[in-house]
Amino acid sequence: xxxxxxxxxxxxxxxxxxxxxxxxxxxxxxxxxxxxxxHPNKGLQLLLKYTSAATLVKGINGFExxxxxxxxxxxxxxxxxxxxxxxxxxxxxxxxxxYKLSFGAGTTVTVRA
Amino acid sequence: xxxxVQSPRYKIIEKKQPVAFWCNPISGHNTLYWYLQNLGxxxxxxxxxxxxxxxxxxxxxxxxxxxxxxxxxxxxxxIQPAELGDSxxxxxxxxxxxxxxxxxxxGTRLTVL
Numbered sequence: 001x002x003x004x005x006x007x008x009x010x011x012x013x014x015x016x017x018x019x020x021x022x023x024x025x026x027x028x029x030x031x032x033x034x035x036x037x038x039h040p041n042k043g044l045q046l047l048l049k050y051t052s053a054a055t056l057v058k059g060i061n062g063f064e065x066x067x068x069x070x071x072x073x074x075x076x077x078x079x080x081x082x083x084x085x086x087x088x089x090x091x092x093x094x095x096x097x098x099y100k101l102s103f104g105a106g107t108t109v110t111v112r113a
Numbered sequence: 114x115x116x117x118v119q120s121p122r123y124k125i126i127e128k129k130q131p132v133a134f135w136c137n138p139i140s141g142h143n144t145l146y147w148y149l150q151n152l153g154x155x156x157x158x159x160x161x162x163x164x165x166x167x168x169x170x171x172x173x174x175x176x177x178x179x180x181x182x183x184x185x186x187x188x189x190x191x192i193q194p195a196e197l198g199d200s201x202x203x204x205x206x207x208x209x210x211x212x213x214x215x216x217x218x219x220g221t222r223l224t225v226l
Contacts, residue, residue: 036217043117043204043217044156090155099144099213100169103155 002027004074004091006104013081014112021076021107023091033074034092034101035065044090050074061085086111115139117218119205125224131193134221138186138207146215147180147190148204156204162188200225
């Protein structure tokens, strides 16, 4: 079965400093992996997705993630946090090679001025 | 392109009352999903439609929950009667044929008193 574990429930950073959100996955095969963002009272928006084409994936709003098979990780990073990055972030893996998505518990990002 | 539309955005009801949520997916998207998101958790799939057919309703609590997508476009999710534990955000998502990316609506936040 495919699953993800988000290692931090809450991350707090200062504006202009780097952001790191950690995600480990468990899969019996090389999976697809996604990061979604959910701003307060908004729907989930796809930040980026890994589908085995390239291990370093660039997404929207300056985010990127690196797939590391040896570490079973797919950590999300951004070099410089902005106030608008304050949101909930979900690491997601399809539960099988189809539509069912398995969401991590989420990481809440707070950005300090 | 208009996104997934959901209404109402917020609903407060007393327990044992019925409630209904409405979703209009992105135009042309044949696949529609309803998710339940409890506070501090990731969304969990309730039901998936391919056009007007419910192809996966295994996670839908059928004793009190029902859903329909009569014309294969918009959909309604109903709870009757509502219980205190149903307080959550109900998300709708849709997918087109050319992609497996799910586009989410803003959700309906239900509070059962």
